[in-house]
Amino acid sequence: MSIAGMKGLVDMEGLFISELTNYTKALKDKIDDIESFLQKVQSKREISRKNPQQFVAHPLNAFSLIRRLHEDWTEIELFMSKQVGLNHLEAIKKGLDESQPTDQDLLDATNGIITMQRTYNLQPVDIAKGILGSQKYNVNLTTLNCQLLAKACLILNEDRAAFSYFKTAVEHYDENRDGQVYREVFDFKLSDLYTNYTKILIIKGFRSAALNILRNVSDLDADLWLLQRKVYEEAKIDVPDPTYYTAPWTDKSGCQGLWESKNYFSCYYESGTTDFLRIAPLKVEILSLDPHIAIYHDVIFDSEISGMKNISLPLLKGPLRYLNSDDFNLKFAKIYGEHQSPLNQRIRDITGDNVKEDKDFLIFNYGMCGFKNYHFDNIELQDQTAELGDRLTSIKFFLNDVTEGGALVFPHLNLTIWPQKGSAVVWQNLNNEMDANEDIIHLSCPVIVGSKWTLSKWLHQNPLMFSKPCKKV
Numbered sequence: 001m002s003i004a005g006m007k008g009l010v011d012m013e014g015l016f017i018s019e020l021t022n023y024t025k026a027l028k029d030k031i032d033d034i035e036s037f038l039q040k041v042q043s044k045r046e047i048s049r050k051n052p053q054q055f056v057a058h059p060l061n062a063f064s065l066i067r068r069l070h071e072d073w074t075e076i077e078l079f080m081s082k083q084v085g086l087n088h089l090e091a092i093k094k095g096l097d098e099s100q101p102t103d104q105d106l107l108d109a110t111n112g113i114i115t116m117q118r119t120y121n122l123q124p125v126d127i128a129k130g131i132l133g134s135q136k137y138n139v140n141l142t143t144l145n146c147q148l149l150a151k152a153c154l155i156l157n158e159d160r161a162a163f164s165y166f167k168t169a170v171e172h173y174d175e176n177r178d179g180q181v182y183r184e185v186f187d188f189k190l191s192d193l194y195t196n197y198t199k200i201l202i203i204k205g206f207r208s209a210a211l212n213i214l215r216n217v218s219d220l221d222a223d224l225w226l227l228q229r230k231v232y233e234e235a236k237i238d239v240p241d242p243t244y245y246t247a248p249w250t251d252k253s254g255c256q257g258l259w260e261s262k263n264y265f266s267c268y269y270e271s272g273t274t275d276f277l278r279i280a281p282l283k284v285e286i287l288s289l290d291p292h293i294a295i296y297h298d299v300i301f302d303s304e305i306s307g308m309k310n311i312s313l314p315l316l317k318g319p320l321r322y323l324n325s326d327d328f329n330l331k332f333a334k335i336y337g338e339h340q341s342p343l344n345q346r347i348r349d350i351t352g353d354n355v356k357e358d359k360d361f362l363i364f365n366y367g368m369c370g371f372k373n374y375h376f377d378n379i380e381l382q383d384q385t386a387e388l389g390d391r392l393t394s395i396k397f398f399l400n401d402v403t404e405g406g407a408l409v410f411p412h413l414n415l416t417i418w419p420q421k422g423s424a425v426v427w428q429n430l431n432n433e434m435d436a437n438e439d440i441i442h443l444s445c446p447v448i449v450g451s452k453w454t455l456s457k458w459l460h461q462n463p464l465m466f467s468k469p470c471k472k473v
Contacts, residue, residue, distance in 0.1 A: 019088040133404040267286075288427075291428055
């Protein structure tokens with residue numbers, strides 16, 4: 001559920017590779033020993049088979065033959081039946097039992113790919129080739145990957161995507177590269193893939209498309225040939241294949257950066273909030289005046305970012321899956337801060353507000369295609385406390401750049417903000433009457449490529465009741 005958490009999977013596979021390498025070496029050593037023995041007995045056999053009677057007539061040959069058959073072949077039989085590399089097998093089994101990704105992890109990863117595909121209008125065939133967003137990456141999906149995604153798309157009624165993944169699975173299969181391993185290790189047969197693919201096409205009404213595929217592959221398996229005959233008979237009924245129309249995902253156009261770029265209202269150096277800013281002003285960009293949204297650049301340093309990440313790594317936890325479905329593939333941790341810490345002092349420089357009652361932070365790390373759906377930062381009335389009240393101000397720090405995706409979007413304002421390491425976005429959640437501002441709804445878009453770290457801080461209304469004046473209207 002987080003990129004930080006998934007780093008352990010790389011180490012785990014490294015361990016498995018190491019153990020499998022040692023296992024194959026143990027098997028090879030056993031084969032070498034057997035071949036060495038075989039070479040010796042074959043050399044004796046070459047002599048004995050020419051004239052067996054003359055061979056055994058020599059007492060030393062006869063004695064050696066009796067001894068070999070009585071002792072050596074008994075020992076080699078025991079050696080052949082002896083299992084080697086059991087400690088390496090046990091290490092792999094232990095690793096799988098303790099750290100193997102669960103069914104839910106695989107489901108999250110699959111849903112992540114499908115979410116990325118939907119949000120950014122990506123084509124499955126491009127995803128399989130490693131074309132994500134605006135760039136081609138040196139990575140692609142295997143036949144097994146595409147087959148799993150095709151089945152997942154069918155469950156989610158994404159028929160068109162399922163067909164595309166099935167087609168890509170077939171295209172990516174290479175008999176010379178994959179054939180033996182797929183059959184012997186994964187119990188995979190190409191004929192089964194074609195059967196599943198074409199049967200789904202038939203069920204969905206694409207008889208002609210299924211027949212065209214089967215005509216070229218029916219000689220692979222008798223079942224495919226029988227299926228071709230059945231489809232051929234059904235295709236005689238003059239019913240054309242259906243046509244799909246897929247509406248574009250316009251509600252996620254902000255994530256794609258399709259909105260017309262806005263000119264910022266102003267860029268300036270803030271030097272009047274606190275006395276310290278007279279000698280070290282902050283770089284500010286105003287993105288919206290009503291509601292007020294601004295970016296403060298270079299307001300958190302690399303050393304602070306590293307410290308936050310190191311503290312949070314063992315504390316990261318995921319949200320409750322069913323109670324908060326707006327969060328997907330992300331983990332978070334609470335970072336306890338001191339009232340007078342440099343970062344809290346910097347927030348006072350940014351906002352001009354006292355952070356004595358709101359000194360703590362929440363750090364987020366997004367996982368594979370992780371996102372936070374449309375939401376407000378406000379607190380439900382029943383969950384507010386008399387000491388704090390609602391969240392008045394939101395401050396979101398970007399702790400790293402993101403290679404592809406991961407934008408912060410305000411759809412009512414047609415505003416897309418791309419992560420910039422070291423910057424902070426600041427906005428007001430309440431209007432002048434201290435009511436929730438409906439225009440401030442926002443979305444953290446799915447991450448395509450890269451790891452996204454953010455740090456959030458909320459300043460509540462009640463501690464600032466007498467220090468933050470209302471605007472004149």
